[in-house]
Amino acid sequence: xxxxxxxxxxxxxxxxxxxxxxxxxxxxxxxxxxxxxxxxxxxxxxxxxxxxxxxxxxxxxxxxxxxxxxxxxxxxxxxxxxxxxxxxxxxxxxxxxxxxxxxxxxxxxxxxxxxxxxxxxxxxxxxxxxxxxxxxxxxxxxxxxxxxxxxxxxxxxxxxxxxxxxxxxxxxxxxxxxxxxxxxxxxxxxxxxxxxxxxxxxxxxxxxxxxxxxxxxxxxxxxxxxxxxxxxxxxxxxxxxxxxxxxxxxxxxxxxxxxxxxxxxxxxxxxxxxxxxxxxxxxxxxxxxxxxxxxxxxxxxxxxxxxxxxxxxxxxxxxxxxxxxxxxxxxxxxxxxxxxxxxxxxxxxxxxxxxxxxxxxxxxxxxxxxxxxxxxxxxxxxxxxxxxxxxxxxxxxxxxxxxxxxxxxxxxxxxxxxxxxxxxxxxxxxxxxxxxxxxxxxxxxxxxxxxxxxxxxxxxxxxxxxxxxxxxxxxxxxxxxxxxxxxxxxxxxxxxxxxxxxxxxxxxxxxxxxxxxxxxxxxxxxxxxxxxxxxxxxxxxxxxxxxxxxxxxxxxxxxxxxxxxxxxxxxxxxxxxxxxxxxxxxxxxxxxx
Amino acid sequence: xxxxxxxxxxxxxxxxxxxxxxxxxxxxxxxxxxxxxxxxxxxxxxxxxxxxxxxxxxxxxxxxxxxxxxxxxxxxxxxxxxxxxxxxxxxxxxxxxxxxx
Numbered sequence: 105x106x107x108x109x110x111x112x113x114x115x116x117x118x119x120x121x122x123x124x125x126x127x128x129x130x131x132x133x134x135x136x137x138x139x140x141x142x143x144x145x146x147x148x149x150x151x152x153x154x155x156x157x158x159x160x161x162x163x164x165x166x167x168x169x170x171x172x173x174x175x176x177x178x179x180x181x182x183x184x185x186x187x188x189x190x191x192x193x194x195x196x197x198x199x200x201x202x203x204x205x206x207x208x209x210x211x212x213x214x215x216x217x218x219x220x221x222x223x224x225x226x227x228x229x230x231x232x233x234x235x236x237x238x239x240x241x242x243x244x245x246x247x248x249x250x251x252x253x254x255x256x257x258x259x260x261x262x263x264x265x266x267x268x269x270x271x272x273x274x275x276x277x278x279x280x281x282x283x284x285x286x287x288x289x290x291x292x293x294x295x296x297x298x299x300x301x302x303x304x305x306x307x308x309x310x311x312x313x314x315x316x317x318x319x320x321x322x323x324x325x326x327x328x329x330x331x332x333x334x335x336x337x338x339x340x341x342x343x344x345x346x347x348x349x350x351x352x353x354x355x356x357x358x359x360x361x362x363x364x365x366x367x368x369x370x371x372x373x374x375x376x377x378x379x380x381x382x383x384x385x386x387x388x389x390x391x392x393x394x395x396x397x398x399x400x401x402x403x404x405x406x407x408x409x410x411x412x413x414x415x416x417x418x419x420x421x422x423x424x425x426x427x428x429x430x431x432x433x434x435x436x437x438x439x440x441x442x443x444x445x446x447x448x449x450x451x452x453x454x455x456x457x458x459x460x461x462x463x464x465x466x467x468x469x470x471x472x473x474x475x476x477x478x479x480x481x482x483x484x485x486x487x488x489x490x491x492x493x494x495x496x497x498x499x500x501x502x503x504x505x506x507x508x509x510x511x512x513x514x515x516x517x518x519x520x521x522x523x524x525x526x527x528x529x530x531x532x533x534x535x536x537x538x539x540x541x542x543x544x545x546x547x548x549x550x551x552x553x554x555x556x557x558x559x560x561x562x563x564x565x566x567x568x569x570x571x572x573x574x575x576x577x578x579x580x581x582x583x584x585x586x587x588x589x590x591x592x593x594x595x596x597x598x599x600x601x602x603x604x605x606x607x608x609x610x611x612x613x614x615x616x617x618x619x620x621x622x623x624x625x626x627x628x629x630x631x632x633x634x635x636x637x638x639x640x641x642x643x644x645x646x647x648x649x650x651x652x653x654x655x656x657x658x659x660x661x662x663x664x665x666x667x668x669x670x671x672x673x674x675x676x677x678x679x680x681x682x683x684x685x686x687x688x689x690x691x692x693x694x695x696x697x
Numbered sequence: 698x699x700x701x702x703x704x705x706x707x708x709x710x711x712x713x714x715x716x717x718x719x720x721x722x723x724x725x726x727x728x729x730x731x732x733x734x735x736x737x738x739x740x741x742x743x744x745x746x747x748x749x750x751x752x753x754x755x756x757x758x759x760x761x762x763x764x765x766x767x768x769x770x771x772x773x774x775x776x777x778x779x780x781x782x783x784x785x786x787x788x789x790x791x792x793x794x795x796x797x798x
Contacts, residue, residue: 672794674728678719685716 108158109165109179112235115151115193119144119228123221130217138204141220145200148227152193155186161582162301163237178299180237182582183575184434188234188366191441195358196227198557202449203350205553206456210260210348219259223354226252230359234366239288239298246284246331246363250277253360257347269343276340280330284367287323290316291374300370304585307374314377321375324367325384332364332418335392339647341415345407345461349452352407356414357445365421365437369430373585386426390514390521393419397524398641401531402631405461406451409532413487414444416521420502423514429505431579431588436498438575439568443486443495446561450480453554454536457547463535464628470537472547477537479558484529486565488616489522491600491609494568500600500609501591507604519608526612530619534627542628572596704745711738725781725788729774736767 122144130137158164158181166178200223207219229248236242251274258270292298294316295306306312312320328334333341341361345352355361368385375381396416403409417440424433453476454469455461470477486495499522506515549555576591591599600606623630634642643649669680711734718731740763747756778788785792 674790674793675720675723678716678728682716682720 106158106165108155108160108181111151111154111158112164112179112181112189115148115155115189116228116232116235118151119148119224120232123224123228126217126220126224134211134216137217137220141224142197142200142204144224145197145227148224148231149190149193149197152186152190152231155181155189159183159186159578159582161584163299166237166299175240175298176238177241178237178301179235180301181235183579184366184369184583184586185234185237187434187438187575188362189231191362191438192227192230192234192358195441195445195561196223196230196354198560199223199350199354199358199445199449202353202452202554202557203348205551206350206452207348213262214260219256219348222252222255222259223351226256226354226359230363233363237300239291239300239303242300242367243285243288246281246327246367249360249363250274250281250331253277253344253355256351256354257344259348259351260346263346265343266346269340269346273340273344276337277330280327280337280364283323283326283330284328285323287320287327290319290323294320300374301585304373307377308585310377317375317378321378321381324371324375325381325388328364328368328422329388330364331367332361332422333415334364334388334418334422335395336647338392338396338415339644339651342408342411342644345405345411349407349448349455352411353445353448353452356410356448357441361414361418362437362441365418365425365433368422368425369434369437372425372430373587382426382428384426386423386511386514389419389421389423389426390517391419392416393423393521394517394524395419395645397521397528399644401524401528402638402642404463404631406454406463406466406532406536407448407461409463409528410444410447410451413447413525413528414440416525417444417487419521420499420518423518424502424505427502427506427509427511427514428587429502429509430586431576431591432498432501432505434579435572435575436495436502439486439494439498439565442561442564442568443483443493446479446558446565447483447487449554449558449561450476450483453550453558456550456554458543458545460543463532465543466536467539467543468537468541469547473549475549475555475558479555479562480533480537482562482565484533488526488529488612489609490613492566494565496609497569497572497596497600500603500605501596503605503608504599504603522608522612523615526616527619530616531623531627534620534624539624539627569593569596701745701749704741704748708738708742708745711735711741723789723791725778725790725793728790729771729778732774733767733771736763736770739763740767 123141126137126141129140160181162180162182163178164181166176168176200220203219203223207216210216210219226249229245229252233242233245233249236245254270254274257273258267260266288298291303291312294312295303297303297306303312307317330337344355347355393416396412396414396419400409400412400416403412417436421433421436421440424430424436453473454466457473458466458469460466482493486493489496489499491497491500503515503518503522506518570593573592576588579586579588580590600609631638631642640646715731715733715735715738718734719728722728722731740760743756743760743763747753781793782788
């Protein structure tokens with residue numbers, strides 16, 4: 105086996121197989137278990153980083169898995185997959201280090217071994233999803249991370265909100281997953297292969313019939329919409345905030361929501377033949393970006409603000425893919441991974457110190473928590489999109505690409521979303537760190553296990569754009585079938601500072617200054633009571649209410665008519681299974697196998 | 698009559714016994730045994746399919762997977778039975794009947 109492929113396999117197997125041994129190591133001592141889990145995390149991060157040397161085109165290696173069916177496990181080490189794996193591995197390792205202190209309080213009531221092995225499985229699953237080039241294997245890893253998100257969101261299972269939130273995340277993403285599975289099967293049938301590169305070749309040669317291609321295109325959009333929390337399936341992500349903050353940072357930055365954007369990016373060349381596909385994707389993204397940003401503006405829970413902000417930023421990435429700016433979207437995915445992990449871990453430090461998630465009970469924390477304060481500013485500046493911080497470059501690249509491609513309708517929505525992003529970022533900053541102290545608790549800086557990851561991520565948020573040239577050149581080198589272009593650092597500066605997009609950035613800066621001057625004094629009063637304009641975003645545009653009252657109630661009343669069938673007696677259920685088996689058997693004989 | 702037809706009959710007999718066991722028995726451990734008998738029948742049917750279609754490789758791959766899944770099912774079921782026994786003090790499924798509609 106080639107070295108690169110071997111490293112890739114190890115990067116998946118070490119966290120996935122090593123994770124459950126946490127239970128054994130716990131028998132030695134809980135401390136040893138924690139050290140073991142963090143070590144595994146850092147080994148994985150190191151392995152993913154070392155994959156940088158092996159970036160190359162197509163499949164690095166492939167093994168035949170099921171000989172008769174021609175299902176092989178391919179490992180692709182191109183720039184698209186390796187960077188997603190690196191984000192998962194590195195952010196995951198930092199989150200694990202952070203967990204050592206942040207989760208310590210949970211040890212009395214909940215099993216920390218369960219926490220650590222699930223986090224490791226989560227990281228390994230995401231790396232596997234990124235590095236696999238076989239669609240079926242991708243689907244398997246897709247389900248693994250789905251399970252991990254469900255289990256980790258419900259980690260505090262005695263909390264009455266946690267279990268429904270986990271279930272909701274599972275069910276809502278499941279709707280998308282079914283679409284993804286249908287898409288995979290349609291492509292398998294249409295192209296005769298499961299390898300994504302062979303499918304791309306078949307699609308560009310026009311060998312896939314348009315029915316299968318349409319089915320697969322719709323299915324992949326559904327999968328990405330579910331997993332990446334896009335409109336209209338975004339409702340699970342805010343509720344997932346009952347999870348421990350480290351899990352939120354993993355879900356939002358490293359592991360889960362990136363999967364959908366990555367899938368769209370990976371499968372983008374397959375669906376070039378469908379003329380409706382990019383339009384649908386770009387509008388879904390743009391609507392989500394504005395929707396998420398406006399809701400984020402009205403929230404009081406610091407984690408919910410960040411959750412809606414993630415939804416909005418994912419909207420940018422999806423819109424970029426729809427506009428054909430594949431590279432900009434993947435670049436934003438990486439930069440968002442870094443700064444959103446940073447923001448979540450900062451929020452975790454704040455919650456750890458103040459003991460509340462409600463921003464109304466914070467305020468004036470800047471004096472007590474200097475490191476967290478600086479790191480949050482870095483994260484927020486990156487989120488707002490000020491160039492110099494990496495988020496600025498990636499977001500401007502998306503907007504610039506959309507100006508070039510002439511997709512003006514979605515562009516307007518994205519620019520509006522950029523202003524709202526600035527507003528909620530500033531509001532979050534002011535409510536937590538500045539203004540009058542509204543808490544009795546005396547806050548201190550968090551312990552080093554918590555601020556060290558913050559510093560690393562803050563460095564990343566500030567300086568990651570240095571690698572732009574190498575990143576784009578590796579993309580061009582390893583992705584011949586995709587529409588990517590090399591951008592040197594100089595061109596990046598040119599793209600960002602002398603294109604029309606710079607006016608948006610300048611206007612956003614002016615807007616923040618105006619907000620800082622005008623809104624400072626009465627910020628606590630805004631959004632307390634809904635008025636005519638703010639009612640819709642404060643109620644999250646009634647999505648949950650609609651789903652609960654219309655769809656769920658309809659489904660329940662329909663299936664409720666079958667309640668009598670459910671006797672609770674196992675023998676009856678078995679009889680039903682046997683009867684179903686016989687019916688299927690008879691049908692097979694009647695139709696001829 | 699060919700050899701494979703005997704095996705086909707064996708498959709049907711095994712699955713039939715298993716299903717009868719699942720429907721008629723009330724002891725959970727007996728239910729698990731019924732489940733295992735069905736799984737044996739299914740395994741045999743895969744071998745048979747490989748033999749008839751002259752595709753032993755894939756049959757072998759699937760049979761190994763099925764055996765693995767069987768073991769996992771049995772292990773998980775046994776652990777659940779232990780918990781159920783501890784909580785209810787009984788192995789009769791009528792005593793575990795809480796999920797009626």
